[in-house]
Amino acid sequence: MRFIFVRHGKTHFNEINLTQGWCDSPLSKVGIRQVENISKQLEQYQIDKAYTSPLGRAVQTANIILSKKRIEPIYEERFKEVNFGILEGISTELVRKLNIESPDWLEDLDMDYRPYEGEDIHDVISKHHKALQKIIQVSSDDDTILIVGHGCSLYGFIKSLLPQQSFKFPNNATAMIVDYVDETFSLKKVLDPMI
Incomplete structure (x- = not known):
């Protein structure tokens, strides 16, 4: 089974x-x-199924990617981005000054917005895992599955799937090709939009 994870x-x-x-x-x-x-x-990749976060920017991304395919994306609530609570829509510089995330969050995944009526990234990663397990159950071994998501949640999720592999935080519209064989995930390729 192959997964193509794309950040919006x-x-x-x-x-x-x-x-x-x-x-x-x-x-x-x-x-x-x-x-x-x-x-x-x-x-160049066959896509057999597609799932997307229901947030508009992800749906818009999925629809563009699938425009020449005969596949409709399935909306999956559990692929939504981290909820940043009352800090949503305000300056990222101001949020950084609050030191909510650890300075090394890309490694330790220490990101907890619950005190601001949001979510902890580990809870979001857990939701992603539950959604992925359901997708695996209803898919064939030779399926290629597109999943469109978001920066922080997708990065944390893929990091949890690939704990021994190193990769950078995905730029907007980056695609990560991940194979799933014998219950093991492996990163095969990273495609950058180059814009």
Whole structure:
């Protein structure tokens, strides 16, 4: 089984540095170009099924990627981004000054927004795992499955699937090709939108 994990394209919130979790903004012009670029790179891969976070920016990304395929994405609530609570929609610089995340969160995954009416990243990763297990149960060994998600949650989730492999935080519209064989995940390729 093969998974293609894609982070959504750049949004208007990204461009003006606002914290974006469950709050939403559409893809920007740059974001649309990023997704169109990654979509061209993904044409070489057969996609048998597709799942996406129900947030608009992820749905928009999935729809662009699937525009030439005869597949409709399935909305999966558990693939949503971390909820940043009352800090959503405010400056990312201000949020950083609050020191909510550990300075080394990319390694230790210490990110807990529960005191701000949000979520802990480990709870979000757990939701992703439950969704993935359901997908594995209903899929064939030779299926290629597209999953469109978000930066923090997707990074943490893939890091939990690949604890021995190192990779960078995915840029907007980055695709990570991950194979699943004999109950083991392995990173095969990272495709960058190059915009």
